[in-house]
Amino acid sequence: MGDAAMSGFEFDVVVIGGGPGGYVCAVEAARRGLKTALIEAGALGGECTNWGCIPTKALHAVAKMMKAPQGAARLGVNLGAAQLDWGKAKGHVQRVVKSSRMGIERLLKDAGVETMGGWGRIEGPHLVSIDGERRIAARHIVIATGSRPAEISGLAGITNRDLFDLEALPERLLIVGGGVIGVEFAAIAAALGSKVTVVEATERLLPGVDPEVAQALTGALQRGGVTIRTGCLVRGAEAGVATVEGLSEPVGFDELLVAVGRRPNTGVGDLAALGIDVGRFGIEVDAQCRTTLPSVFAIGDVAGQGLAHVASRQGEVVAEVLAGIDGRFEGRAIPACIFAFPEAATVGAVSNRSARINLAANGRARTLNATDGFVQLYAGEDGAICGGSIVGIEASELIAPVALAVQLKLTPSVFAKTVAAHPTLGEAVREAALLLGEGA
Secondary structure, eight states: OOOTTTTTOSEEEEEEOOSTTHHHHHHHHHHTTOOEEEEESSOTTHHHHHTSHHHHHHHHHHHHHHHHHHHHHHTTOOOOOOOOOHHHHHHHHHHHHHHHHHHHHHHHHHHTOEEEESOEEEEETTEEEETTTEEEEEEEEEEOOOEEEOOOTTOOOBOHHHHTTOSSOOSEEEEEOOSHHHHHHHHHHHHHTOEEEEEESSSSSSTTSOHHHHHHHHHHHHHTTOEEEESOEEEEEETTEEEEETOSSOEEOSEEEEOSOEEEOOOSSOHHHHTOOBOSSSBOOOTTOBOSSTTEEEOGGGGTOOOHHHHHHHHHHHHHHHTTOOOOOOOTTOOEEEOSSSOEEEEEOOOSEEEEEEGGGOHHHHHTTOOOOEEEEEEOTTSSEEEEEEESTTHHHHHHHHHHHHHHTOOHHHHTTSOOOTTOTHHHHHHHHHHHHHTO
């Protein structure tokens, strides 16, 4: 159990930030007997729950329904023409966000976490202030303040936060940035009926993602009516017209969405004066998520990570460490998903040794008329599965067993000993492992 009062501290741990890293850390620490407080200036759930992961996937579900008549017609079912009610679509998104936030509130309450509203600021190794007024002494402090959308100097536009507040879906949407955020919004908006143009500064969409995945999604976006311009820079925009370096003609738009990455929210105190190192991508931490000030930890986006589930896992690690367990964060087998049409997911690393199964060869995919995509597994020098890439229906779900294989360093032959039910999409993953094992 925690001994905060006996040691002169009001709390064993104070977490600043209530996103997927912060609230998970707070809940897990409290469950382990530590007296825990969580400080959140905005809505519980942070960016992910309120403006990111959850609302975008709710809108993705709406977009999927818009595409349903096309697929149904090929199966002999006439659903008529899909019509979007933007107001009701936003209502669906808001209900999902509200219920998710209420779930987080319940988790914190049931665990015994004391939740406080306001801006948390670190004043010393064991001292946190709230809105410059109340001061709290804590044995340990966890920074989980997330990130914010990156901006382009001189370019005015909306971000993912603003999109859900629009009164109407824009007829013409210009997206600046062809990373994961830009690609997801391009796919969703196009499916909902917008005429979408994506401008990306590098030579291809999804830089840093497996090139085969990027190529597959680029083709899917183009088939869905999205105009893609790579190797181009938006130099300015005014009165619904953007000037683009690399294009001979300007690009017209009704809304301009800036999706050029995110920046860590490190403004939680004079970190340099406190002895907390901040690098190019965020606060520097070790494998236990401890900063260069031993009493302070940092997790999630503010520590250079960019995925909600990474933040959550790091929150668990910190709770373990504070409870006296030698927890460590391992990033070898972290899956990443792209919710486009079709979905895509990756985990681990690529290598020169790979095996690929096209979904066209999968019985379940054929029954669903969803044969667009593939499963590709990679093996490392030690012969174990080191990574995987999946494009296609339910890719975000199919990547889970691949992540497990990477984490456990399973060889393809061992992985393939787990029999998949027939007919299922999971058979494609097992068959890729079988094929990879044959190439050993």
